[in-house]
Amino acid sequence: MTIVSDAMDEPKPETGIRLTEQQLRARRSRSIAIALALGAFVVVIFVVTLVKLGANVLTRPM
Amino acid sequence: MSVTLARIEPSIADVGDYVALLKPRVMSLVVFTALVGLLIAPGHLHPVIALTALLCIAVGAGAAGALNMWYDADIDARMLRTAGRPIPQGRVTPGEAAGFGLTLAVFAVVTLALLVNWVAASLLAFTIAFYVVIYTMWLKRSTPQNIVIGGAAGALPPIIGWAAVTGGIAVEPIVLFLIIFFWTPPHFWALSLYRTEDYARAGIPMLPVVAGEAETRRQILLYTLILAPLGVAPWLLGYAGPFYGIAAIATGAAMIALALRVRAERQGHVASKQMFGFSILYLFLLFAVLLADRLWGGLAAQAVNLFAA
Numbered sequence: 001m002t003i004v005s006d007a008m009d010e011p012k013p014e015t016g017i018r019l020t021e022q023q024l025r026a027r028r029s030r031s032i033a034i035a036l037a038l039g040a041f042v043v044v045i046f047v048v049t050l051v052k053l054g055a056n057v058l059t060r061p062m
Numbered sequence: 063m064s065v066t067l068a069r070i071e072p073s074i075a076d077v078g079d080y081v082a083l084l085k086p087r088v089m090s091l092v093v094f095t096a097l098v099g100l101l102i103a104p105g106h107l108h109p110v111i112a113l114t115a116l117l118c119i120a121v122g123a124g125a126a127g128a129l130n131m132w133y134d135a136d137i138d139a140r141m142l143r144t145a146g147r148p149i150p151q152g153r154v155t156p157g158e159a160a161g162f163g164l165t166l167a168v169f170a171v172v173t174l175a176l177l178v179n180w181v182a183a184s185l186l187a188f189t190i191a192f193y194v195v196i197y198t199m200w201l202k203r204s205t206p207q208n209i210v211i212g213g214a215a216g217a218l219p220p221i222i223g224w225a226a227v228t229g230g231i232a233v234e235p236i237v238l239f240l241i242i243f244f245w246t247p248p249h250f251w252a253l254s255l256y257r258t259e260d261y262a263r264a265g266i267p268m269l270p271v272v273a274g275e276a277e278t279r280r281q282i283l284l285y286t287l288i289l290a291p292l293g294v295a296p297w298l299l300g301y302a303g304p305f306y307g308i309a310a311i312a313t314g315a316a317m318i319a320l321a322l323r324v325r326a327e328r329q330g331h332v333a334s335k336q337m338f339g340f341s342i343l344y345l346f347l348l349f350a351v352l353l354a355d356r357l358w359g360g361l362a363a364q365a366v367n368l369f370a371a
Contacts, residue, residue: 023072033077041169044114048177051110 084124099223
């Protein structure tokens with residue numbers, strides 16, 4: 001039992017890709033840019049909807 | 063059977079690399095000429111819708127630039143002028159550029175269609191397809207007429223701007239299209255005259271590479287002789303005032319004078335460098351003056367009347 005739990009506690013060897021500092025920085029800047037672009041897209045759709053519908057935006061069919 | 067898996071390195075591309083893929087300088091000229099088409103069009107477009115149209119045209123132009131860099135990565139790497147672009151530098155993979163370009167192209171066209179109108183969106187889609195498929199994939203590597211025919215893509219933005227307002231096409235934006243269309247060959251051939259080795263190394267059949275310098279200088283003059291009167295056409299056709307007419311005649315005469323100097327030049331490329339530099343200023347001035355003329359149209363005419371009285 002002790003032997004098994006010791007084996008489980010051992011840190012597993014790293015598998016997969018480890019990002020370098022430069023890669024992490026680049027990924028973060030890309031993520032922020034994508035978030036800003038998506039946010040801008042949402043704002044464009046929202047404002048254009050208001051412009052196109054005008055006061056009718058409040059009209060709801062009963 | 064063995065399967066070789068390509069090792070995929072995590073991307074090191076930052077935002078600046080993706081911005082570079084959009085060819086910001088080309089984009090700014092596209093936005094400017096589209097803005098002129100949009101502002102000289104009759105009718106009214108809500109400023110928010112007009113800004114949305116310009117944004118879509120800008121993103122569409124950027125998408126075309128990214129797709130061009132994806133397809134041309136091999137020849138970009140062999141040319142000094144383009145070797146520093148993100149794909150030849152290994153900062154962006156061709157696949158990333160293709161995905162980026164396609165995504166932006168679809169977003170730009172669909173957004174323009176849904177928020178502005180279908181005519182402008184169809185024209186934008188046609189422009190992107192023409193630039194990427196007809197120019198980049200086909201003409202650029204196969205004929206010295208590449209930039210002549212391919213120039214149509216760069217000439218379309220004023221028509222898209224006009225269509226965003228009116229939902230149609232008319233003579234006025236077609237004249238602007240023709241001005242850019244006939245401006246493109248002398249502009250690029252002046253550049254290619256002093257970059258001949260670069261183009262030859264990349265295997266691009268630019269006119270000086272295929273037909274020689276003398277023929278290129280002759281063609282620059284011929285196209286400039288067509289371009290200069292076309293530049294004056296908006297005034298002659300009555301949709302630009304005398305202020306524009308005077309500016310177009312003066313700058314057109316300067317273009318012809320430079321083209322004559324390029325034609326006469328036997329050694330060195332001083333005149334062709336001047337021609338390349340001035341051609342950018344020429345197109346910018348024509349459109350800027352046309353814009354000012356239309357926005358404050360009354361003012362110029364009134365000033366002339368004042369002097370005449």
